[in-house]
Amino acid sequence: MTRVLVVDDDPQLLRALVINLRARRYEVDAAADGATALRVAAARPPDVVLLDLGLPDIDGLDVVRGLRGWSRVPILVVSARRAEGEKIEALDTGADDYITKPFSMEELLARLRVALRHLETAPLGDGSPMVVRTEAFTVDLSAKKATRDGGQVRLTPTEWHILETLLRNPGRLITQRQLLQEVWGPASHAKTHYLRVYMAQLRHKLEADPSHPRHLITEPGMGYRFEE
Numbered sequence: 001m002t003r004v005l006v007v008d009d010d011p012q013l014l015r016a017l018v019i020n021l022r023a024r025r026y027e028v029d030a031a032a033d034g035a036t037a038l039r040v041a042a043a044r045p046p047d048v049v050l051l052d053l054g055l056p057d058i059d060g061l062d063v064v065r066g067l068r069g070w071s072r073v074p075i076l077v078v079s080a081r082r083a084e085g086e087k088i089e090a091l092d093t094g095a096d097d098y099i100t101k102p103f104s105m106e107e108l109l110a111r112l113r114v115a116l117r118h119l120e121t122a123p124l125g126d127g128s129p130m131v132v133r134t135e136a137f138t139v140d141l142s143a144k145k146a147t148r149d150g151g152q153v154r155l156t157p158t159e160w161h162i163l164e165t166l167l168r169n170p171g172r173l174i175t176q177r178q179l180l181q182e183v184w185g186p187a188s189h190a191k192t193h194y195l196r197v198y199m200a201q202l203r204h205k206l207e208a209d210p211s212h213p214r215h216l217i218t219e220p221g222m223g224y225r226f227e228e
Contacts, residue, residue, distance in 0.1 A: 002116060003027045005046035007037040007063065008078070009056050017050065020105055034058035038066045046073055048115050050108075053079040053090065061093050068094040074115035074172075078103070084221045091175045091223070098173065098222070114171030117228075132167050134215050134228060136208040139167060146206065153205050158183060162198055163206075166216065166226040175223040199224060 004026045008014045014030055021028045029044055031037035034055045041049070049067065053060030064075055077090045080101040087098045097111055130141040137148040141164055146153040155163065161183045166174060176192050184194065199218065203210040217225050 001025065001027045002048070003029065003044065003046045004112070005029045005031065005037065005041055005049045007031045007034070007050065007055070007060070008052040009033060009054070010052070017108075020109075024109065032056075034060065034063045034066075037063055041067060041071070041073075045071065048112060049073055049075045050078050050112075051075055051095070053077060053081055053086075061090060064090065064094045076108075076111055076115055078108070087222055088175055088177065091173060092177055096172050114227075117171055130167075132170075132228070136215060137206045139163065141167060148206060155202075155205065159198055159202055159205075162195075163202055166224060170226050170228050173219055173223050173225045177223075179224065195224070 004021055006014060006017045006021070006028060007030075008017070009032050011032070014032060018028050018030050029040050029046065031040050034057050037049075037051070037055075051060050051063060055063070060077065060079070064077075067073060067075060074096045075094065076097045076099060077095045078099045078101060079086075079090075081087070082100055090098055096115055099108060099111055132139045132141070137146060137153070139146045144160060146155055146163075162179060165179060165182050176195055179195055180192070199216060200210070203213050203216050207213045207216060215227055217227055219225060
């Protein structure tokens with residue numbers, strides 16, 4: 001059974017999340033502050049964490065840092081903080097996704113399922129084939145080969161690097177800063193226009209409808225994600 005750790009200091013919301021998740025056959029641990037969350041996570045390692053940032057003892061970002069010191073568990077931030085900079089900081093600190101309050105339970109559950117699928121995805125380099133298939137295109141990352149409608153798609157080295165980074169992390173939001181550093185290095189933080197150009201090229205080459213992409217998704221002001 002999948003174990004979810006829910007961390008929130010709002011007792012009504014915490015109770016509602018626990019009830020809804022248990023009704024859907026998740027095993028749930030709950031914590032109302034950061035110190036308890038870290039203690040519970042160490043004692044009963046969760047498969048995924050739902051984390052509020054505004055905790056009464058320590059900031060939620062410190063909880064993310066604490067978990068990332070020993071675990072790669074998916075962390076979904078669930079917060080009322082709406083500022084773009086705060087969202088990006090949470091993702092850069094190590095969170096895997098960011099959901100803004102108020103939210104629908106169906107959206108939360110969908111994001112939770114995506115995070116768990118990402119957890120189950122075999123990483124590159126473990127000896128298993130890394131082939132990603134969608135209804136629009138197929139990518140074999142080990143062979144560096146992409147096909148669409150039965151024909152091979154030619155991608156530049158930079159396009160491959162961006163695409164591989166996204167495909168390694170299905171469903172996970174990759175921030176602009178993370179992509180820039182991965183592809184162009186640490187001094188490239190101001191080159192966001194590069195990403196817009198290359199993402200447009202990738203969509204044109206791979207998506208069935210580049211103006212309405214289904215797989216290479218932009219999260220405005222935040223980053224990009226690959227949806228299977």
